[in-house]
Amino acid sequence: EPEVTQxxxxxxxxxxxxxxxxxxxxxxxxxxxWYRQILGQKVEFLVSFYNNxxxxxxxxFDDQFSVERPDGSNFTLKIRSTKLEDSAxxxxxxxxxxxxxxxxxxxxxxxxxxx
Amino acid sequence: SQQGEEDPxxxxxxxxxNATMNCSYKTSINNLQWxxxxxxxxxxxxILIRSNEREKHSGRLRVTLDTSKKSSSLLxxxxxxxxxxxxxxxxxxxGGFKTIFGAGTRLFVKA
Numbered sequence: 001e002p003e004v005t006q007x008x009x010x011x012x013x014x015x016x017x018x019x020x021x022x023x024x025x026x027x028x029x030x031x032x033x034w035y036r037q038i039l040g041q042k043v044e045f046l047v048s049f050y051n052n053x054x055x056x057x058x059x060x061f062d063d064q065f066s067v068e069r070p071d072g073s074n075f076t077l078k079i080r081s082t083k084l085e086d087s088a089x090x091x092x093x094x095x096x097x098x099x100x101x102x103x104x105x106x107x108x109x110x111x112x113x114x115x
Numbered sequence: 116s117q118q119g120e121e122d123p124x125x126x127x128x129x130x131x132x133n134a135t136m137n138c139s140y141k142t143s144i145n146n147l148q149w150x151x152x153x154x155x156x157x158x159x160x161x162i163l164i165r166s167n168e169r170e171k172h173s174g175r176l177r178v179t180l181d182t183s184k185k186s187s188s189l190l191x192x193x194x195x196x197x198x199x200x201x202x203x204x205x206x207x208x209x210g211g212f213k214t215i216f217g218a219g220t221r222l223f224v225k226a
Contacts, residue, residue, distance in 0.1 A: 033213065043158065043203070043216040056213055091157055093214075103148060104214055106158040 002026045004107035006092050012113045013082055021077045021110045023092030032075045033093040033104060034067065036060070043091065049075065082114045118215040119147070119187075119204035127223045134194050136220040138187040138204030147180055148205045149189050152219070158203070161189075196226040 005024045013019050025032050034046040048055040049067050066078045075094075079086055089111050093104040119138045128134050138147070149161040164171045164180045164187065171178045177190040191198055201219040 035214075035216075042218055043152075045213040045215060048213050058213075089155070093158075103160055103163050105160060106150075108157040 002105075004092055004094055004105050006090075006107035006110050008110060009108070010111045010113070012115065015084055015114055016081050019079050019082055019112065021079075021090050021092075021112070023075045023077075023107055024073050025075055025092065025094030026105055027073070029094035029096055029105070031055075031095045031104075032067075032069070033095075034077045035091045035093065035106075036088040037091065037109075038085075038088045046077075079112075082112075084114050087112055087114045118217050119206045120217050121202065121204055121220040123220060124218065125221045125223070127225065128194055130194060130196055130224055130226050132194055134191040134198070134222055134224070136189045136202050136204075136222070138189070138206075138217075140185050140187075140204075140206040142206065142208055144182070144206045144208055146207050147178075147187050148207065148214070149176075149178060149187075150203045150205060150216075151200045152203065153200045161202075191222075194222075194224045196224050198222060199224045 007022045032049040035043050037043045045058050047057040047061045047067055064080045068076050089109040091109045092107040095104045119140045122137045144166055146163055146165045148163045150158045151161055152158050162173045162176055162178050164178050166182055175192045180187045201221050203216045203219040205214045
């Protein structure tokens with residue numbers, strides 16, 4: 001069964017460093033998403049991406065964040081200058097090209113630890 | 116708000132018992148989905164019910180939807196220890212791109 005994959009599974013970085021989290025969505029999906037979950041808290045929506053542009057973003061998704069689909073398979077989240085409070089699980093998701101059903105398939109997540 | 120609110124916040128049952136979790140929401144929806152998250156892991160899509168459906172089954176899962184009351188329930192029958200997880204409902208509005216998750220129901224199934 002097709003699945004969303006994410007790399008790395010765990011990323012440790014120093015405050016102020018840039019990180020890139022990678023995702024490979026399901027191949028025929030056209031909508032892509034990033035969510036994050038700070039330990040012990042809710043899963044929070046960050047951004048959605050369709051047709052090579054951001055469809056919607058939350059207030060969390062400020063200028064420190066960017067997303068890109070650099071090729072036909074990868075979808076990346078970049079955090080330019082990480083802060084301690086960016087430590088969280090980051091989940092990528094994708095969905096099929098149908099707005100009547102936005103069933104989203106989630107990846108296993110990347111645990112980001114900012115020291 | 117598009118967010119669903121799950122109730123109860125936590126539920127502890129014995130293996131073999133049924134578990135019922137409820138969800139309320141405020142907007143008109145296109146469909147509603149239920150997800151499961153095992154501790155520290157990713158989210159797994161369980162079932163989607165459309166606004167014109169009242170009940171849906173998938174294995175040991177039964178989901179109901181009452182759009183007049185803006186509520187849904189998830190029933191897990193004959194629960195197993197492996198069902199221990201957090202369960203989230205996700206109402207979806209037409210044209211919506213994002214999923215807004217509530218705090219979820221934490222289910223603990225004792226062996």
